[in-house]
Amino acid sequence: MSAQGGTRAVIAALLANLGIAVTKFVAYLLTSSSSMLAESIHSVADSGNQALLLLGGKRARRAATAQHPFGYGRERYVYAFIVAIVLFSVGGLFALYEAWHKWSEPHGITNWQWVPVTVLLVAIVLESLSFRTAIKESNLIRGRESWSRFIRRSKAPELPVVLLEDFGALVGLVFALIGVGMTLITGDGRWDAAGTAMIGLLLVTIAIVLAVETKSLLLGEGAEPAEVAAIERAVTGGPEVEGIIHMKTLYLGPEELLVAVKVAVARCETAEEVARGIDAVEERIRAAVPVARVIYVEPDIYQAQAGPSETAGQPGS
Known part of the structure; x- marks a missing residue:
C-alpha cells in the first residue's frame, strides 16, 4: 500500500x-x-x-x-x-x-x-x-x-x-x-x-x-512499539514458548522487518517438538505483523534467578 x-x-x-x-x-x-x-x-x-x-x-x-x-x-x-x-x-x-x-x-x-x-x-x-x-x-x-x-x-x-x-x-x-x-x-x-x-x-x-x-x-530503525507488542503477543500466544529471553527488530526496508528472538522452551521437549513450535511461532508473527518477513527464532533453556552467587537466571549456551 x-x-x-x-x-x-x-x-x-x-x-x-x-x-x-x-x-x-x-x-x-x-x-x-x-x-x-x-x-x-x-x-x-x-x-x-x-x-x-x-x-x-x-x-x-x-x-x-x-x-x-x-x-x-x-x-x-x-x-x-x-x-x-x-x-x-x-x-x-x-x-x-x-x-x-x-x-x-x-x-x-x-x-x-x-x-x-x-x-x-x-x-x-x-x-x-x-x-x-x-x-x-x-x-x-x-x-x-x-x-x-x-x-x-x-x-x-x-x-x-x-x-x-x-x-x-x-x-x-x-x-x-x-x-x-x-x-x-x-x-x-x-x-x-x-x-x-x-x-x-x-x-x-x-x-x-x-x-x-x-x-x-x-x-537502521526497529519496529514501532505497537508492532513490538504485537510480535511479543504472537510469540507467547501459544504453548510452544515459556517466555521471551530477548528480542531485536530491524527494518531492512520500508516493507520488510527482520525479527530475531530468543525464546525459552521446556527442557523435556524433543528437537522435533521444538522445530514444530518454532514454525508455529513464525506463523503467528507473520499473521500479526505482515511486514515481518525475515524471522529468526532461537530456542533456549531459561532458568529463574536462584541467588546472587549462582549462575542460574542466564540463558543456556
Whole structure:
C-alpha cells in the first residue's frame, strides 16, 4: 500500500513540477525576477528529486544476492538522503545566493509585469493539486497519527519527502508572490530579493529535516512499539514458548522487518517438538505483523534467578 501510494504521489508531483518549472523559467526570462529564478531552480530541483525517488524505488525491488543477502530495500533511503542534499544545495543555497546578488544590485520589474503574478497563481493551483494527492495517499496509511509523527516515524520515505516538498513549494510560492507583488507596487527590487531569501531559508530548513529523518532510517530503525507488542503477543500466544529471553527488530526496508528472538522452551521437549513450535511461532508473527518477513527464532533453556552467587537466571549456551 505505502509503495504504491508513494509512487502515485511522486508521479503526480513530478508532472506538476515539470510544467511549473518551464512556466517559471519563461517568466524569469521575461521579467528578470530573482524570485522567479529561485522558484524555477526550486521546481527543477524538485523534479530531479522525484526522478531520484522513482529510481530508488525501482532499484530497491532488485532480488537479494550473495553479497546483499537481505536485498536492496534500504536503497530507497539512500536516494531519499540524496534528495535532501539536492534540495539543500541546488534549491536552498542557490536561492540564498541569488537573494544576496539581487539585494546588492536591486532592480524593479519593468517588463511583462503581469506574467510573474499569473505564473505564480497558476503554480499555486498545480502545486495544491499535487499536495492534495500526497495528502490523500498519506491518509491511507497514516491512521490517527499526527502529521509530524507520520513524517518522523514513516518507514517509507517517498510520502514524507513529497509532502514536505509540496508544502515547501506552496509556501515558497506565497513568498515569491509577496516579493514580486511588493516589487511591482513599490518599484523596489529588494522586495524581490527578500522573497528569494525567504524561499532559500525555507528550502534549507526542509532539507535539514529530511536529512535528519532519512539518516535515522539509513542507520537502521526497529519496529514501532505497537508492532513490538504485537510480535511479543504472537510469540507467547501459544504453548510452544515459556517466555521471551530477548528480542531485536530491524527494518531492512520500508516493507520488510527482520525479527530475531530468543525464546525459552521446556527442557523435556524433543528437537522435533521444538522445530514444530518454532514454525508455529513464525506463523503467528507473520499473521500479526505482515511486514515481518525475515524471522529468526532461537530456542533456549531459561532458568529463574536462584541467588546472587549462582549462575542460574542466564540463558543456556
